Amino acid sequence: MDLDALRHGNFSKLGxxxxxxxQMTKKLADLxxxxxxxxxxxxxxxxxxxxNATVSRxxxxxxxxxxxxxxxxxxxxxxxxxxxxxxxxGYRTQLNDAIRRATEQNLTVVDTGCGTFTVAxxxxxxxxxxxxxxxxxxxxKVVDAFCKEIEGILTKATQSDTSAAEALKLLVDQxxxxxxxxxxxxxxxxxxxxxxxxxLAEMAKKPADMSLDDITAFNRTMAxxxxxxxxxxxxxxxxxxxxxxxxWTEMTYTHAGARGSELDTMKDLQSNLSMTLATAxxxxxxAMRDWKKDLLAETNxxxxxxxxxxxxxxLGSQVISSLMRQGQYxxxxxxxxxxxxxxxxxxxxxxxxxxxxxxxxxxxxxxxxDGNGRDPLEGLFDGLSHNPEAAEHAFESKSDxxxxxxxxxxxxxxxxxxxxxxAAVTGVADGxxxxxxxxxxxxxxxxxxxxxxxxxxxxxxxxxxxxxxxxSFGDMSxxxxxxxxxxxxxxxxxxxxxxxxxxxxxxxxxxxxxxVRFLSATSADPAGRAGIIYGESIYTGSLLESHLSxxxxxxxxxxxxxxxxxxxxxxxxxxxxxxxxxxxxKAAIDGESDYNSALKDKxxxxxxxxxxxxxxxxxxxxxxxxxxxxxxxxxxxxxxNGAVDRLIEAQxxxxxxxxxxxxxxxxxxxxxxxxxxxxxLSTEDALARHHVNLPTDxxxxxxxxxxxxxxxxxxxxxxxxxxxx
Numbered sequence: 001m002d003l004d005a006l007r008h009g010n011f012s013k014l015g016x017x018x019x020x021x022x023q024m025t026k027k028l029a030d031l032x033x034x035x036x037x038x039x040x041x042x043x044x045x046x047x048x049x050x051x052n053a054t055v056s057r058x059x060x061x062x063x064x065x066x067x068x069x070x071x072x073x074x075x076x077x078x079x080x081x082x083x084x085x086x087x088x089x090g091y092r093t094q095l096n097d098a099i100r101r102a103t104e105q106n107l108t109v110v111d112t113g114c115g116t117f118t119v120a121x122x123x124x125x126x127x128x129x130x131x132x133x134x135x136x137x138x139x140x141k142v143v144d145a146f147c148k149e150i151e152g153i154l155t156k157a158t159q160s161d162t163s164a165a166e167a168l169k170l171l172v173d174q175x176x177x178x179x180x181x182x183x184x185x186x187x188x189x190x191x192x193x194x195x196x197x198x199x200l201a202e203m204a205k206k207p208a209d210m211s212l213d214d215i216t217a218f219n220r221t222m223a224x225x226x227x228x229x230x231x232x233x234x235x236x237x238x239x240x241x242x243x244x245x246x247x248w249t250e251m252t253y254t255h256a257g258a259r260g261s262e263l264d265t266m267k268d269l270q271s272n273l274s275m276t277l278a279t280a281x282x283x284x285x286x287a288m289r290d291w292k293k294d295l296l297a298e299t300n301x302x303x304x305x306x307x308x309x310x311x312x313x314x315l316g317s318q319v320i321s322s323l324m325r326q327g328q329y330x331x332x333x334x335x336x337x338x339x340x341x342x343x344x345x346x347x348x349x350x351x352x353x354x355x356x357x358x359x360x361x362x363x364x365x366x367x368x369x370d371g372n373g374r375d376p377l378e379g380l381f382d383g384l385s386h387n388p389e390a391a392e393h394a395f396e397s398k399s400d401x402x403x404x405x406x407x408x409x410x411x412x413x414x415x416x417x418x419x420x421x422x423a424a425v426t427g428v429a430d431g432x433x434x435x436x437x438x439x440x441x442x443x444x445x446x447x448x449x450x451x452x453x454x455x456x457x458x459x460x461x462x463x464x465x466x467x468x469x470x471x472s473f474g475d476m477s478x479x480x481x482x483x484x485x486x487x488x489x490x491x492x493x494x495x496x497x498x499x500x501x502x503x504x505x506x507x508x509x510x511x512x513x514x515x516v517r518f519l520s521a522t523s524a525d526p527a528g529r530a531g532i533i534y535g536e537s538i539y540t541g542s543l544l545e546s547h548l549s550x551x552x553x554x555x556x557x558x559x560x561x562x563x564x565x566x567x568x569x570x571x572x573x574x575x576x577x578x579x580x581x582x583x584x585x586k587a588a589i590d591g592e593s594d595y596n597s598a599l600k601d602k603x604x605x606x607x608x609x610x611x612x613x614x615x616x617x618x619x620x621x622x623x624x625x626x627x628x629x630x631x632x633x634x635x636x637x638x639x640x641n642g643a644v645d646r647l648i649e650a651q652x653x654x655x656x657x658x659x660x661x662x663x664x665x666x667x668x669x670x671x672x673x674x675x676x677x678x679x680x681l682s683t684e685d686a687l688a689r690h691h692v693n694l695p696t697d698x699x700x701x702x703x704x705x706x707x708x709x710x711x712x713x714x715x716x717x718x719x720x721x722x723x724x725x
Contacts, residue, residue, distance in 0.1 A: 001158040003111040003150070006092050007099065014085045021078040028074050076171060076190070083187040084164040091157040095150065102146045109150065115158070119146045163191035170194065170230050170285070190230060196221050197234035204239050207250035208306065215251075216265055222272040226327075232279035237287035241294035245303050245319045248273065252322075252366050253305030266368040271326045278327025278386075292333050295320060299340060314364045314373075317341060318357070321379025322366035328429065329383050334390035341380055342400055350406040353377075371412070377404075381416035384423060386431075391424035395447050405454050405464055414468025421451060422472050426479045433608040437479070440501040448480055449506060449514070456517035458722075465521045465528055473522040474531020474602075478609060481539040483507055485568050487515050488717070495554050496564040498546060513721040519572065520579040520718060526598035529576055533599065534606040536572045537647060540565060541640035541682040542610075548683075549690040558694060559702060562683070566703040569679050570672070570710020571717065577671040578715050582724050603648035610637040610644065639685045643678060676707045 099109045106122045121143070167190035200221055203210060210218065225231035236244060255266050280288060299320070304313025320337075348356035358374045366373030373379060384391040395401045408414040419430045425448040427438040440448075455461045455473065465473055477484065482499030487507035489497060494504055507515050522528040547554055547561045554561045680700045687694055718724060 001154055001161055002113065002115055003095070003109070003117045003154060006088070006095055006154065006157050007111075009088065009092050011085055011089055011092075014081065014088075018078065018082045018085055021074060021081060025074045025078050073171060077168060080164055080167055080171075080187045080190060084160055087160045087187070088157060091153050091160070095153050095157075098146060098149050098153065105142060107143065107146060109146070115154065117150065117154075119143050119150070159191075160187065163187060163194070166194060167191060167230065170233065193225055193228045193231040194234055196225055197231040198238060201235050201238035204235075204247045205243060207247050207254070212262060212265060215269060219265065219268050219272055222276055223268070226272050226275040227279055229279060229283060232276045233283040233285055233288055236277055236280035237283075237285065237291050241291050241298060244277070244291075244295070245298060245301075245316055248319055248323060248366070249303040249314060250305050252368075253308055255368075256365060258368065263368060270323065270368050274323045274325055275327035277323055278329045278383075281330040281333045292336075296336060296340060299337075308363075310363045312360060312363070314361060314366060315357075315376070317344075317376040318361070318364060318366060318373055321376035321383075322373035324379040324383030325367075326382075326386075328386040329390070331387055331390045331393070334380075334383060334387055335393055338380060338384065338390070338394050341376060342394070342404075345377060345407070346400070346403050350403060351410050353407045353411050375411060375413055377407075377411075378413045378416045381413060381420040382430075385416070385419035386423070386429045388423040388427045388429055391420050392427075392443060392447065395421065395424045395450075396443060398450050401447065401450055402454055405451075405469075408464060408467040408469060409460075412468070414464075415472075418469040418472025421447075421469075422475050422479075425451070425476055440480070440483070440499075440503070442502045445483065445501060445503045445506045448476065448483075449511065451476070452507070452511075452514040452518040455521050456514040456721075462517070462521035462524070465525045470522060470525020471527035471531065471598075473518070474525065474528035474535075475605075477519060477522060477528075477532045478535020478538070478606075481535045481572075484515055484519070484572070485539065487512050488571050489564065489568055493564070495556075496543070496547075496561050497568065498543060498553065512717075516575060516717045516721045519575045520722065523576045523579040526594040527602060529580070529595060530598040530602040532576055533573065534602055534609065534644065534647060536569060537643040537678055537682075538606065538609055538640045540569045540679055541643040541685075542637065544679075544682050545639040545686045545689070548686040548692045548694070558692075559698075562699065562702045563706045566679055566706025567710035567713070569675055570707035570712075571714045572710075573675045574672070574711035574714025575717060577668055577675075577711075578718055581668050582718070599647060603644060606644050606647070607641070610640045638689060639682050642685050643682050646678060646681065672708065672711045675711070676704045679703045679707060 102109050102119060108120055108122055110118050110120070112118055164187045167187065171190075200218060203214065203218060239247065251266070251269065255262060258266050281292065295316070298316035301316045302313050303316060303319055304310065317340075321341075344356065345353060353375070357376060361374050364372060364374050371378060384394050395404075404413075404417055408417060423429055425440070425444045427440075427444065428435055451473075455464050482497055483501055483504055483506060485497040486493045486499070486505050491505070491508060497504075519532060522532060543565050544562075547558065547565070551558060680703050683699045683703055684696055686692070687696060687699060
């Protein structure tokens, strides 16, 4: 920055710009609030049908998100401009003060252009007559001190100006259309993120030179910034697609067999790098568009460490997939990558996937932890599990879904596939316990129906639950308990079995056998069975609380709705109980200890289901438009939470010696009684909480008889849909 430019700088126009942006930010904040509280909230409540259910709902959701991003971007720009203006005015004050002090010491400061200047002593004719000869002589140390001070001020002003310009340009470049959600408190914060990215990208270009201490420091910085859009974009784009793949290839080779603290460091590196690249994938800058394009072009390239004696390293797809296990990648990028990998995987056929991805890559180990990363579909599925939209896209094709399910018989990808399928049919990312589950769309319900049909297939479909997918099937059963309940209860059961699913009766009629066989097969897995039990208990508790607190939801007597809910619980859990008994408890859950352990482990996850999977269920307008389960407010999900607590604690049943709630399937009737008591206790909780004038004994009697009726009917359901021993 030129000295005169700062010295005489007029920052009034910059001040006007700051004022304009401040006003814009306030207006966008109002628009964001309006979009979220009115536009999106109304859209979420609406009962969409047909094209509107997918196109309009999605458009409104994305529009509301754009308003939020617009406000965030405007706020960041405002703060960077305001901070930069304040800094430049401060530097101008410092410069003028330094020049004033120099003048008082008979020094002249002159701008010589191109960022240079001089500091020289003044001369006057009368100084020549001074007998001492000292007048006008300038101390060089004083000159040097002023030069250093002024140079420092100009350097800092230049850094402030250029870093602000760079940060603002990068912010705007993040999104080709729309806005970015990058948020910064001031110019310095944005500048530090960009500088950190440049430093780490340079380090990553020379992985062989990185010591374990260097990697630890690298990790600290990346852990701090991996969610920062500017940092992520600058790191990835400066390293480049090939550079990114080479870096991780070198890291995994150099630190192969890591143990102890070294292994922990490398696990952290893999996680931080994955999340950084995931953040970067959302950038739409020219550099990142090139990075994504180049990365896809390298999927079949052989990457090997420089010092590796093995000519066969790892495919580009194996490398990048190993870095998809953490973080949420951009939907469009995942769509493109998934399409390419799916095509290759289908080309190998279900039974030859190991030949395609694993055999021949014996020296490849790209994952610090479980597995080795040789099957790129595992990493891709983990990436899809963190992006429900991309996961839904991945399994919309029944042929793709059937192929991937079929491959689990010959690979170890079942668990990761299961997590991806969960995200696809629920709309909730794996591990996300904060997001509200959206209403099930027609596309999601269709995928769920196709999954049920695949598992119900008489030609080995039931075996899928034992290929690592059982736990996910149980979770999916829990999420779809409303639709499953309506299917088993039959036509026009919606008033009793509340849901805001776009297609609540999708599994009725001829699809009921698929539902029954799906639940039966899932019961063979300990965690799967636990998921069904929790899902049914939570849903039953929520229904009881809803109907007992608001009789307007069901246009009939409370007795009838209690009977319907009780019978449904008996049918669903009866299917589970009879399925286990049919297996003679043999390896049906390898002894009850496996199931008991799964039931306990699943409890923590089930706690989040009360608020995520069920509390967002909006009732259709014709049923009062209330929130299902009366779970909004201070007593959210109290009855459902009580049901979960009882399952976790394995509450002892009255009059059943040493028989814990749901802890044994050896005695079919004991399990039936467990179901009955769980429902009775939930009913009592709801009656007490909402002061309903319904005798407890009458309610218990209704629930018990209804559950027994449903339990007996469940045996017929199984007999009519599958061969039994």
